[in-house]
Amino acid sequence: MLFKILPKSELAGLFAALSENDIIGPVHKGDNRAGTPLFDFARVTDFDTLRLDFTSTVHSAKRFVLPYRETLSTFRITKDSWEKQVDFNIERPFVLFGLHACDINALNKLDKVLMGSVYPTPYYAAKRRNMFIIGIDCIPLSSCFCRSMGTDTALTGFDLFLTDLGERYFVEIRSAKAFQFLKGLSLSDPADSDHDLYLDKNTAMNAAFVAHVETSDLTKILDLEFESPVWKDWGARCLSCGTCANVCPTCYCYGVEETVALDLSSARKEKQLHSCNLVDFAEVAGGHNFRPESASRLKYRYYHKHRGFVEAFEESLCVGCGRCGRSCLAEINVPDVIASIRHEEMVSDR
Ligand code: SF4
Ligand code: SF4
Structure with a gap:
């Protein structure tokens, strides 16, 4: 890893150097009813519409590698034969310009499943291999708990990572490709004062966390509490909307x-x-539904994220981004659900 300093005025130059590719980044998408700005990832052609000061996005950047709907193949059928076609531009390179550490770690987790040996997904892998990722630091929202999940910093899975030091960025360079794109921009070595500012930024980030999930012994506790009435309580609130x-x-x-x-x-x-x-998630041919109650469906979502995935990969499938809790009309969120299963005071009651 190489550390450099980049004046903020130079960032537009980096954007221009990358603009032969599709660039996806955080943009302002209106305000909520309380007047708080909402952000989302979108294709960006004008550097000035990029909002690198975004808090979180409503949706993650997942949909650019794992679209909600994707054609896998088409078939042309004649009387005597059929021809399969797979041509979906899956090798086209693109840039994710401004991913927070939690979202970089989320892609790293998806890779373990979709680029591993158990469920290899060539459509995902082709897009993933053609991504250039620029990470950016953040100050967490009160609903973020990435620190509890160990995903508040990204060590791998990006080409460049920017930390805002005021008039300049502290730049972590992880790939040779990133170094090439930075050539021609006025980079300098970090001074001692930049190291101090970087550490101050880290301290400010750590101090901003409000929500917390206690993960110690969580897989065992989930095993013990499989029949807990708590699941029924949460299930009764869940609208089964899938948001x-x-x-x-x-x-x-x-x-x-x-x-x-x-x-x-x-x-x-x-x-x-x-x-x-x-x-209908667990409904099978013949009409039998293995999880007809919302409580069992909600429970299995938590068991997949916090138990099954941990058993398979020794890490949770939740990065603590807080999006599910912020989007849920029934106000169901991970810190509260885990606290209730551990018989602890819920974050929303504090
Ligand atoms: S967003 Fe909330 S209400 Fe909707 S399915 Fe998820 S937990 Fe249930
Ligand atoms: S479960 Fe919720 S908090 Fe965890 S990664 Fe998914 S959206 Fe984020």
């Missing part, structure tokens, strides 16, 4: 749909992201 999985940067469950044209001349296979909270 939590929709906004989550690490939810990857999907269904596959095959459709054939009425004249039998063509067919299409499509993948659609699913949510384990939706009523």
